[in-house]
Amino acid sequence: MSAKHESGRFVIAQFSDLHCGDPRYDERLLHLVIDRVNDLSPDLVVVPGDLTVSGYRDEYEIAKAQLDRLACNEVVVIPGNHDSRNVGYIHFIELFGDRWTARDLHFATSAPELGCEHVRVVSVDSSKPDLNDGELGRHRYEWLTDQLEDVPGFKIVAIHHHLVGIPGTGRERNIVLDAGDVLEILDRYKVDLVLAGHRHVPYAWQVNDTLIVTSGTACTWRTRGDTPPSYNIVTILPDEIEVETFGFDGEGSRRVRRFPRRHRCGEPL
Numbered sequence: 001m002s003a004k005h006e007s008g009r010f011v012i013a014q015f016s017d018l019h020c021g022d023p024r025y026d027e028r029l030l031h032l033v034i035d036r037v038n039d040l041s042p043d044l045v046v047v048p049g050d051l052t053v054s055g056y057r058d059e060y061e062i063a064k065a066q067l068d069r070l071a072c073n074e075v076v077v078i079p080g081n082h083d084s085r086n087v088g089y090i091h092f093i094e095l096f097g098d099r100w101t102a103r104d105l106h107f108a109t110s111a112p113e114l115g116c117e118h119v120r121v122v123s124v125d126s127s128k129p130d131l132n133d134g135e136l137g138r139h140r141y142e143w144l145t146d147q148l149e150d151v152p153g154f155k156i157v158a159i160h161h162h163l164v165g166i167p168g169t170g171r172e173r174n175i176v177l178d179a180g181d182v183l184e185i186l187d188r189y190k191v192d193l194v195l196a197g198h199r200h201v202p203y204a205w206q207v208n209d210t211l212i213v214t215s216g217t218a219c220t221w222r223t224r225g226d227t228p229p230s231y232n233i234v235t236i237l238p239d240e241i242e243v244e245t246f247g248f249d250g251e252g253s254r255r256v257r258r259f260p261r262r263h264r265c266g267e268p269l
């Protein structure tokens with residue numbers, strides 16, 4: 001695992017698809033993920049959706065109790081399609097807050113070479129009540145572009161559904177219905193990093209200069225083929241973004257991929 005947060009790097013823990021309440025939910029794994037994340041002391045934690053299996057209050061309360069164990073001061077949680085079943089988005093708002101958010105993080109301790117003193121994190125809700133499909137919708141584009149324009153630093157967008165197909169997940173379904181238009185916005189506004197979930201298989205695609213990182217299911221055995229439950233540690237380095245995926249198979253696997261960064265934070269867009 002990466003070293004604890006240190007100057008010169010910005011560390012993000014990403015885990016999703018907890019599906020609390022599901023018969024295949026494994027609380028032992030969620031404990032382990034949160035313990036490891038706390039031990040790592042990341043700068044940011046992103047949980048991109050599917051906290052529950054059916055959006056019920058008791059499922060939400062399990063997720064809330066677990067996520068409250070996170071020690072990180074900056075935790076971004078968004079709903080997934082399962083969380084919007086049975087009008088579950090009401091519980092989401094009560095327990096986790098707004099479904100669409102934008103926040104600015106400032107890290108005075110970052111090394112100058114990282115150039116990442118300013119990070120904007122925008123979270124969007126791609127779920128629709130009682131549907132598995134993902135969509136942002138044209139009526140939301142103006143809000144999204146408002147959050148992304150004139151931002152000098154590193155830009156992160158969190159979304160539950162996938163914008164590009166994920167290998168090893170079988171027949172394509174539920175991809176963001178307006179993925180083409182959303183991708184064009186992300187590219188036009190020079191978003192550096194997208195963090196997603198939903199398909200239960202971890203992967204990373206670089207589309208033009210935007211890196212899209214998908215997390216697997218962190219703590220369920222709703223897995224596909226041989227892909228185990230897993231979580232990601234995404235580290236922003238001066239010239240690269242490193243994506244580490246830790247899998248719960250056997251002794252525990254670790255896969256590392258590195259991608260070039262779009263641009264140095266702070267440079268003019």
Ligand SMILES: [Fe+2]
Pocket residue numbers: 017019050080082198199200
């Ligand atoms: Fe899921």
Ligand SMILES: [Fe+2]
Pocket residue numbers: 050080081082160197198199
């Ligand atoms: Fe999902």
